[in-house]
Amino acid sequence: MAGKPLRIGVLALQGAFREHCRLLDSLGAAVREVRLPADLAGLNGLILPGGESTTMARLLSEYALWEPIRDFHTSGRAIWGTCAGAILLAREVQGAPPQFGGRQQSLGLLDTTVQRNAFGRQINSFAAPLTVQGLDLPFPAVFIRAPAFSGAGADVTVLAEWDGQAVMLRQGRILATAFHPELSGDARIHKLFIEMAQEAQAANT
Numbered sequence: 001m002a003g004k005p006l007r008i009g010v011l012a013l014q015g016a017f018r019e020h021c022r023l024l025d026s027l028g029a030a031v032r033e034v035r036l037p038a039d040l041a042g043l044n045g046l047i048l049p050g051g052e053s054t055t056m057a058r059l060l061s062e063y064a065l066w067e068p069i070r071d072f073h074t075s076g077r078a079i080w081g082t083c084a085g086a087i088l089l090a091r092e093v094q095g096a097p098p099q100f101g102g103r104q105q106s107l108g109l110l111d112t113t114v115q116r117n118a119f120g121r122q123i124n125s126f127a128a129p130l131t132v133q134g135l136d137l138p139f140p141a142v143f144i145r146a147p148a149f150s151g152a153g154a155d156v157t158v159l160a161e162w163d164g165q166a167v168m169l170r171q172g173r174i175l176a177t178a179f180h181p182e183l184s185g186d187a188r189i190h191k192l193f194i195e196m197a198q199e200a201q202a203a204n205t
């Protein structure tokens with residue numbers, strides 16, 4: 001293993017970034033809150049947290065972060081989007097608010113279509129024992145106005161489904177969860193992401 005410590009960034013413009021930071025810290029990773037393009041330097045992985053994807057998209061424009069995050073991916077480093085963060089990663093976003101003319105800007109790095117608020121209005125939030133490929137026991141998944149993925153491309157693996165809809169995807173060094181693993185007190189998916197970031201670190205040194 002490389003001698004350098006693993007360093008993970010968490011986009012800290014809006015949403016549930018502190019919970020991710022705390023969990024990563026408890027796992028021994030060096031953590032940095034990312035607000036500006038310069039904050040991406042030297043990171044092995046980046047988490048885009050849950051929150052409100054339309055607000056985060058506006059702030060990504062304001063802080064000129066769209067291209068630097070795309071470059072971060074192109075350079076082989078790991079990215080994980082949770083909920084709103086996963087919406088930001090997708091190639092196509094459905095269900096954008098009418099004031100956006102039904103269109104919402106995204107990074108377009110994950111070859112899938114994401115449907116915002118896919119689990120209905122009346123059930124805004126629920127927890128479910130989710131069967132996740134690669135985990136031996138179900139994961140306690142917290143869904144908050146969660147999206148779902150459809151039409152995953154050939155390079156995309158569906159790692160979990162709920163109610164017939166894909167809710168966890170992996171495409172190379174991109175991970176996407178429609179739910180919030182940072183809120184369940186179960187660190188297994190954070191450990192998986194740390195492994196992805198370690199692979200990126202090993203490949204880049």
Ligand SMILES: NC(=O)CC[C@H](N)C(=O)O
Pocket residue numbers: 049050051052053054082083084085087116117144145146147
């Ligand atoms: N918990 C969440 O991140 C919700 C995402 C929200 N529905 C959105 O579209 O941005």
